[in-house]
Amino acid sequence: GTALTYEQAELLSKYTKKVYILYDGDDAGRKAMKSTIPHLLKAGLEVYPVYLPEGYDPDEFVREFGKESLKELINSSPELFEYLINTARENIKEKTKEFKFYLSFVPDEVKSLALLEEFAIKNKVPRDVLKNYNKSKNLDRTDKTKTNNLRFKEKLLVKGLLLFHPKIDVNKLKLRKEVKDLCINAIEGREDEIPKEILEYKCSNIESIFPKILNEFLNNSEDSKRKNV
Structure with missing residues (x-):
């Protein structure tokens, strides 16, 4: 990246x-x-x-x-x-x-x-x-945002959004609040608000797997909506 x-x-x-x-x-x-x-x-x-x-x-x-x-x-x-x-x-x-x-x-x-x-x-x-x-x-250089509570796919989602900046409405994804906030920061390019672990994470095939992960979160959101109808 x-x-x-x-x-x-x-x-x-x-x-x-x-x-x-x-x-x-x-x-x-x-x-x-x-x-x-x-x-x-x-x-x-x-x-x-x-x-x-x-x-x-x-x-x-x-x-x-x-x-x-x-x-x-x-x-x-x-x-x-x-x-x-x-x-x-x-x-x-x-x-x-x-x-x-x-x-x-x-x-x-x-x-x-x-x-x-x-x-x-x-x-x-x-x-x-x-x-x-x-x-x-x-000027605070400490990394205050922790990723201990993030699941692996959530980390990949944030990383992909940061790298590829797709035009996506985060509200359409089924996300927990802390993940949603990170996704918004990633899309807007606010790297200072992204955990160091995600910034430095290397994934050689992220370009191919990111669309699948993004669709998974989109589909989860759609499934949730149908259940509530």
Whole structure:
């Protein structure tokens, strides 16, 4: 899978201070990028997101435009906060929300305040609006979510939802509340809310077995509805 953990980001920080990240130019790629960036920021790394055109993956982009074009795209990609600060006026409400979200993962308080000040001045956003973000919660690196009570198929379901982001209404699945919450987090790409055990679990054939597991939970839900009629 493409999931990156905080431990991996921390290990990476021992060898470099700058990281360029490149995912597919689709919804799944953007979700994966959004869930990866917090780990890198918490590890104290400078993050340079590289955005491919809509619908392209790296291989398709290189085939159509050539490897030099990809190099140029990477080299011209600005640092995350530089990008957010300089493009905020395009959609001030959403960019402010995104800026606050990522800022909450920056461990250096001095750097956070400097970035906040720069965003406020350049985009004429009140400082009080920007200061309202939950840094302490997002910088908590402990894995509070346990999987002891999850059944094996439930873990595979969450893992599959996290990897493949299918368009599915979780309410249509017959799930216990704690599993349902994990499934929602998985679909929305909130890796920080997914247990480490599930994030790091390796299943070579999950691509083939996940549809069967998903259908099983769907069928269980339908059977339950028929019994209640």
